[in-house]
Amino acid sequence: MARDVTASAVCVLDVRLWGKESGLRWPYPVICHLLDVAAVFGVLWDTLMDPSLREEVARELGVEVGEARAVLAFWAGLHDLGKISPPFQALVPELFRPVAADARYGAAVGAEELREFRHEAVTHWALTLLLADEGYPTAPSQLKSLAHQVAQFLGGHHGRFGAVVPKREAARGPEYRPGLGERGWDEQRRLHFRALRRVVGASAVPVGRLSAVTAVRLHGLVVLADWLASSTYWIEGRKPADGWLGTDEELDEHFARAVAAAPKAVSEARLGRAEFPRGVVFEEIFPFRPNALQRDVAETLPGLVGERGSGLVLVTAPTGDGKTEAALFAAAVLGRAAGARGLYFALPTMATADAMFSRVAGFADRAMYGERALLLLHGSSWLSTVMDEDGAGPAATDTWLVEASAVSRPGAVRRAAAPLVSRTGIRAGRATAVEADAWLRGGRLRGFAAPLGAGTIDQALTAVLPVRYNVLRLFGLSDKVLIVDEAHAYGSWMQTLMVRLLEWLGALRAPVVLLSATLTGRTATSLVDAYRRGAGFAEPSAVEPAYPGWLFVSAGTGEVTAARPVATSRSRTLDLSVHRVSWDVGDDAPAPRPGGRRAALRSVLRPVAEEGGTALVCCTTVAEAQRTYRDLVAAYPELVGEEGGIRLLHSRFPGLLRQEITAGCETAYGKPEAGVRARPRPASILVATQIVEQSLDFDFDLVVSDLAPLALLLQRAGRGRRHARGSEGRPGWAVREDAPPLVVLEPVDGSGATDPPRSWGSVYDHGLLIRTAVLLAGRGGAGIAIPEDVQELVDAVYAEDFTDHLEQAGRGRPRRCCGWRGWISGGRGSGSRRSRWPR
Numbered sequence: 001m002a003r004d005v006t007a008s009a010v011c012v013l014d015v016r017l018w019g020k021e022s023g024l025r026w027p028y029p030v031i032c033h034l035l036d037v038a039a040v041f042g043v044l045w046d047t048l049m050d051p052s053l054r055e056e057v058a059r060e061l062g063v064e065v066g067e068a069r070a071v072l073a074f075w076a077g078l079h080d081l082g083k084i085s086p087p088f089q090a091l092v093p094e095l096f097r098p099v100a101a102d103a104r105y106g107a108a109v110g111a112e113e114l115r116e117f118r119h120e121a122v123t124h125w126a127l128t129l130l131l132a133d134e135g136y137p138t139a140p141s142q143l144k145s146l147a148h149q150v151a152q153f154l155g156g157h158h159g160r161f162g163a164v165v166p167k168r169e170a171a172r173g174p175e176y177r178p179g180l181g182e183r184g185w186d187e188q189r190r191l192h193f194r195a196l197r198r199v200v201g202a203s204a205v206p207v208g209r210l211s212a213v214t215a216v217r218l219h220g221l222v223v224l225a226d227w228l229a230s231s232t233y234w235i236e237g238r239k240p241a242d243g244w245l246g247t248d249e250e251l252d253e254h255f256a257r258a259v260a261a262a263p264k265a266v267s268e269a270r271l272g273r274a275e276f277p278r279g280v281v282f283e284e285i286f287p288f289r290p291n292a293l294q295r296d297v298a299e300t301l302p303g304l305v306g307e308r309g310s311g312l313v314l315v316t317a318p319t320g321d322g323k324t325e326a327a328l329f330a331a332a333v334l335g336r337a338a339g340a341r342g343l344y345f346a347l348p349t350m351a352t353a354d355a356m357f358s359r360v361a362g363f364a365d366r367a368m369y370g371e372r373a374l375l376l377l378h379g380s381s382w383l384s385t386v387m388d389e390d391g392a393g394p395a396a397t398d399t400w401l402v403e404a405s406a407v408s409r410p411g412a413v414r415r416a417a418a419p420l421v422s423r424t425g426i427r428a429g430r431a432t433a434v435e436a437d438a439w440l441r442g443g444r445l446r447g448f449a450a451p452l453g454a455g456t457i458d459q460a461l462t463a464v465l466p467v468r469y470n471v472l473r474l475f476g477l478s479d480k481v482l483i484v485d486e487a488h489a490y491g492s493w494m495q496t497l498m499v500r501l502l503e504w505l506g507a508l509r510a511p512v513v514l515l516s517a518t519l520t521g522r523t524a525t526s527l528v529d530a531y532r533r534g535a536g537f538a539e540p541s542a543v544e545p546a547y548p549g550w551l552f553v554s555a556g557t558g559e560v561t562a563a564r565p566v567a568t569s570r571s572r573t574l575d576l577s578v579h580r581v582s583w584d585v586g587d588d589a590p591a592p593r594p595g596g597r598r599a600a601l602r603s604v605l606r607p608v609a610e611e612g613g614t615a616l617v618c619c620t621t622v623a624e625a626q627r628t629y630r631d632l633v634a635a636y637p638e639l640v641g642e643e644g645g646i647r648l649l650h651s652r653f654p655g656l657l658r659q660e661i662t663a664g665c666e667t668a669y670g671k672p673e674a675g676v677r678a679r680p681r682p683a684s685i686l687v688a689t690q691i692v693e694q695s696l697d698f699d700f701d702l703v704v705s706d707l708a709p710l711a712l713l714l715q716r717a718g719r720g721r722r723h724a725r726g727s728e729g730r731p732g733w734a735v736r737e738d739a740p741p742l743v744v745l746e747p748v749d750g751s752g753a754t755d756p757p758r759s760w761g762s763v764y765d766h767g768l769l770i771r772t773a774v775l776l777a778g779r780g781g782a783g784i785a786i787p788e789d790v791q792e793l794v795d796a797v798y799a800e801d802f803t804d805h806l807e808q809a810g811r812g813r814p815r816r817c818c819g820w821r822g823w824i825s826g827g828r829g830s831g832s833r834r835s836r837w838p839r
Contacts, residue, residue, distance in 0.1 A: 013191050013246040014184075016099055019083050020235055021092050028235050030083050031192055031246055032254055036229035036238065037222075038077035038200050039258035043266045044221045045069055047273065048479065050339030057214055062207035074202030075150055076222045079157045081130075082122025084189045086112040087179045105184035108174070117179035124155025124162045125177055126189050128170040134197075135205045142167065149210045153219050157226055159468035198248075199255045213478070213508050220475025224449055228265050228439075229258075237261065269439035272371025273341035274364065274451035280332045285367040286325055292567040293317055293548055297326045301333050301552065304561065308554035310338035312502075312512040312531045314487075314524060317548035318787050319517045319718025320697075321568055324356075324485070326550070327513045328363045331481040334511035342451030343481040346460050348694050349651070350378045351662055352485070355696055357386045357454045364452055375440060377447045377455030383655035445469050448476025457484060457494070464500040477501075478508040486694045487514040488523065488711055495523070499530040506534025509555045517718065518711035518790060520798045521545055532558045547791040573783040574717050575741040578776050579604070583747040583757045585624050590634070597745055601628070602635050604704055604743050608683050609636045613701040613731040614669055617687045618716050620706050620760050622650045629687040639683055644668050649688040662696075669698040671723050678729025692719065699723045701734035704743040707756070709764055710772045710797045714790060717742040739783070746773055771797045 019030030045054070046069075058068035082088070090096045090112035099105055100112070131147035132138050142148040142164045155162050169176045180186070197203070210218075228234065238257060244250055266272075282290045282298040290298055293315070301313065313330045315323050331343050345360050347353045357376050364372045376384055440450050447453060460482065463473035482505060487498070505512055514527060525543040528551075532541065537558030543551070546563035553560050584596035592598035601617065608615045617632075619625040629648040632639075639645030647668075649661050665686060672678045681701075690708075692698060693715040699722040705713055720740030727735045734741075749755035754773040756766060775797055784793065 013195055013251075014099070014188055015240075015244065015246040016095070017084050017089060017188060018092065018095055019080055020230065021095070023232050024235060026239065027092070027095055029240065029244075029246065030080060031195060031251065032238065032240060033080055033229065033235075034077040034192065034196050035199060035251065035255045036234065036258045037079060037225045038073040038196065039255060039262045040229045040265060041076035041221055041225040042069060042073045042259070043262040044225055044271065045072060047266055048221065048271065048341060049217070050341070050479070052339055053217070053479075057217070060208050060211060060214055063204045067204040070200055070202045071204055071206060072218060072221075074197050074200045075154060075218070076225050077196045077200065078127060078193065079123060079154045079222055079226055080119065081126055081189055081192060082119035082124070082155070084192060085117075085119060085122040085179055085185060086181045087114045087117055088119040088122070091115075102184065106182040107185065108178035108182075111178040111181060114179040117177060118158075120155050120158050120160075121162055122177075122180060123157075124151050125165055125170060125173050125180060126186075127151035127154060128165050129173065130190060130193050134193075137207060137209070138167075144209060146206060146209050149215070153210070153215050154222065156219065156471070157222055159223075159470075159472070195246075195248075195251055199251050216471055216474050216478055216504075216508065219471050220449075220478070223469075223472055223475075224271065227443070227446070228269060234261075234265060270371060270373035271440075271449055272373070272451060274343075274368045274372045275370040276332045276336040276340065277367055277369070278336060280329065280336070280367065282329055285329070285332070285363065290325075291322050291569060293550070294322050294326045294329065296564060296566045297550060298329055300564065301330055304552050304554075305333050305337045308552075308559060309556035310334045310340075310509065310511045311535075311555040312506075312514065312528065312553040313550060314514045314516075314519075314528065314543075314545065314553070315550040316516050316519050316524070316545045316563075317550075317566075318568065318570055318790070319715060320570060320722050321548055323515045323517075324359065327483045327485075327515055328360075328367075330513050331483055331511070332367055334513070335481045338481075338509065338511045339479075340481050340511055341479050342453075343483060344377075344448075344453040344455070344460065344477060345483045345485070346455065346457040347485045348457055349691055350380055350384075350456055350655075351651070351658065351691050352694055352696060353378050353455050354384055354386045354659060354662070355666070356485075357384075360452065360454045368452075371451050373440060373450045374452040374454070375447045375450045377453050377459045379456070379458075380655040381447075381455065385656070385659060445472055448473050451480075453480075460484075461494060461497040461501055464497055464504060474504060474508075477505065478510050481511040481513065483513045483515070485515045486517070486715075487527065488516040488519040495526075499526060502527055502530035503534035506531040506555060507536075509535065511555075518714050518794050519545060520795050521791070522795075522798070528553055528560060531555070532560075545791065547787050568787055571786065571788075572721075572738040572740060573785050574720075575739045576744070576776065576779060576781075576783055577741070578744045578746055578773075580746045580748045580752065582750075583755075585627050585757075585759075592631075597747070598631055600745060601632075601704065604702070605632070605636075605685060607731070607733045608685060608702060609639060610683075611731045611733055612680050612683045613734050614681050614684045614699075615686070615702040615704060616692065616698070616700040616716070616719055617685060618692065618703070618705040618708075619687065619689055620708065620763055622652050622689055624706075624759065625650050625687050625689050632685060632687065636685075639685065642682065642684075644684050645682075647684070647686045649686060649691060651689065651691050665692075665698060666696075669700060671697055671699065672725055672729065678725040680729065680731045692716075697722070699725075701730055702741055702743070704745065707744055707746045707754070707769055707773060709768045710775065711794055713742065713744065713772070714784075714786075714794075717784075717786075742784075744776060746776075768797065 013031060015029045017030050018027035019033035020028035054065055058065045061068055063071060086107045089099060128148050128151040131150055136147040138145040138147050152161055173180045174182050282294060315326055317323050335343060345356055347356055353376065361374055364374060376387055440446050460477060463470050463477060512531060521544050524545045525541060528543050529540055531553060535555045535558060541560045543560065544563060546565035548568050549563045549565040551561050551563040579600045581597040581600045582595055584593060584598050587598065605615055617628060619628055625648065632646055644664060649665060668684055693712055698719045700719050701721065703716055703720040705716045720742060721737045724737065747755050747757055754770055756769050775793065
């Protein structure tokens with residue numbers, strides 16, 4: 001039952017209380033902003049939430065779908081109720097003075113100075129009591145009280161969630177939190193609460209509880225609604241007329257205008273649904289016939305999904321076997337069944353994300369309809385030109401040069417032309433400058449609200465780290481198909497985060513596609529079981545991947561299909577040779593010493609320099625790649641004079657320069673043009689770091705690599721003789737396309753024992769390098785059959801005891817950083833008042 005209004009309380013809505021002021025010519029009443037956000041939320045609910053999800057949320061709350069819409073819009077409007085408090089109103093002294101002088105308001109001395117008690121915290125504290133007074137369900141534990149759950153998630157609309165507010169403290173709020181204010185402050189919050197509820201029509205009282213997954217979805221919608229309704233453009237179009245008093249009729253009129261304007265605001269922000277086609281056919285969305293892997297996925301997956309619903313697909317196949325197209329097809333099938341509104345393609349590096357962007361765009365053009373806003377998401381996406389309609393043309397990028405002269409500091413970078421700078425300050429072509437003004441590009445966290453995205457995996461993994469707005473990222477993934485390329489390519493820390501993310505996505509029933517060229521059975525099991533645990537199936541499975549092949553996991557039943565092996569048209573045998581060398585990378589002597597890495601590298605590259613062809617030299621660190629580049633420039637001056645004779649590529653180049661180099665490499669080492677007779681390529685050597693080992697479609701006649709974990713060596717070897725060029729398309733020394741060479745440079749000490757140099761630091765686990773070296777030595781000069789030997793070799797190197805060591809190494813940091821565990825695991829925090837909301 002609501003508390004009685006005291007005789008001294010303010011009886012009418014006080015429109016002097018402002019909600020928005022910065023950048024405006026006049027203050028905007030807080031009640032107007034609350035109504036605006038409620039109106040926009042309703043449109044987002046209709047637009048972004050699949051009908052099945054709307055019904056699910058309504059059932060959870062114990063109300064009808066129509067009632068749920070009104071109740072949730074009401075909640076969204078309440079997000080800024082905490083702005084009715086002394087600390088917030090005092091942020092604009094000239095607006096606060098008349099309110100502070102009003103005898104009907106009261107607060108402890110200095111309450112207005114308590115700036116650390118932010119308005120969102122006031123929302124949390126105030127709503128805990130207000131919602132309970134209006135009949136919302138409560139429980140002995142606040143963690144199970146709907147009133148507190150709603151208050152807590154609305155109090156987190158700026159990206160952080162507050163600790164649980166004990167009932168005793170909530171009932172006597174001003175004693176514990178003087179910033180709440182007294183008398184008139186409390187009554188104005190109550191009047192705004194009731195006015196908002198009346199106007200929105202949220203008379204229904206929910207009887208259920210919020211699950212963690214529902215909280216994630218609602219939190220995302222509330223944040224987006226708040227951001228849209230906080231723009232200057234929106235507010236200036238809804239300024240109340242002079243003499244506006246906030247009467248019932250005026251509030252109804254304001255809300256009606258906001259409701260009418262909200263659809264346009266959502267549409268112009270490009271917040272919509274990218275729809276997947278029904279009955280998708282592989283040949284209709286890709287301009288070629290499927291290979292064995294793609295054909296099996298296309299013929300089998302739709303039936304499995306039709307019977308068991310959406311879920312997770314795991315594809316394991318060698319590099320170059322068409323996993324990307326298989327994944328996109330699977331995404332179309334899973335997305336349609338799950339009611340997903342788009343997809344996010346997650347890759348290991350910015351370079352691979354840039355390269356994937358156009359492929360995702362092409363897929364969306366051919367296979368999807370509706371709102372198809374596509375964004376590139378990574379730490380340097382604002383520098384990328386891949387979203388330019390005019391491409392990376394001369395006017396679209398800075399022009400840079402890599403000095404190849406051995407005299408003038410080889411490898412040095414200099415700018416050769418001035419950039420085109422947009423009025424937004426972004427160096428890009430005209431199309432990017434225009435796109436940068438769009439709402440989705442207007443903030444670094446808005447990108448995940450776009451229906452389609454291609455970017456780096458860290459952008460997705462941040463959703464399970466305790467950082468600000470992590471739940472907004474999780475919301476952005478909750479209604480999309482997540483495709484993770486190179487799922488094997490991450491260290492223990494990132495794999496632990498991946499497990500946590502898959503638990504959440506399983507709970508959200510979000511479709512997932514995992515791709516890998518070298519995934520151990522143990523790792524595959526941990527990823528599959530993480531998804532199943534999130535979906536509510538705790539019993540472990542025993543996954544045995546087929547290589548090449550794929551399997552399906554149902555989010556609805558938890559069932560894991562037997563892996564389906566498929567044939568491959570790329571059977572070949574790696575011509576493996578290991579050179580055990582002393583590590584003299586930093587030696588500046590003109591002549592390399594015998595037995596050293598410099599001499600061995602020059603020896604294996606001599607056929608390239610003398611007879612033509614292409615070679616990749618993959619180094620462990622950027623510094624060693626730079627030194628190797630300079631040494632090869634000195635060793636082969638005849639190549640320096642040729643365009644692209646010796647190239648250098650690593651991640652520390654300026655973003656635009658790295659894009660230029662990558663584009664040049666795609667031209668030089670990419671797939672031969674269809675219908676054009678291939679010819680041997682002129683001599684060209686690319687010195688690079690791990691940036692080239694994943695997702696880039698490069699083809700070299702020779703691959704040379706420093707010692708690395710076996711899975712990564714196999715990845716790099718996949719860049720060797722990758723495309724069919726025929727005997728006339730390669731130099732005489734490289735005509736056998738079924739036996740691509742892999743040369744491994746193994747660092748050893750004076751006694752001949754494997755000795756990774758200190759310069760490598762902790763790039764790779766030392767034990768993993770030793771195991772790889774031992775396994776390669778045990779091959780006795782024999783080749784590695786692809787794909788027949790891959791799974792056995794990978795499982796041998798990443799044996800169970802070693803995998804346990806990696807998991808233990810990665811377990812500490814997640815426990816320190818993710819100790820909250822969330823509602824899925826049901827774990828408790830370290831203190832009784834720790835919030836168990838996603839953080």
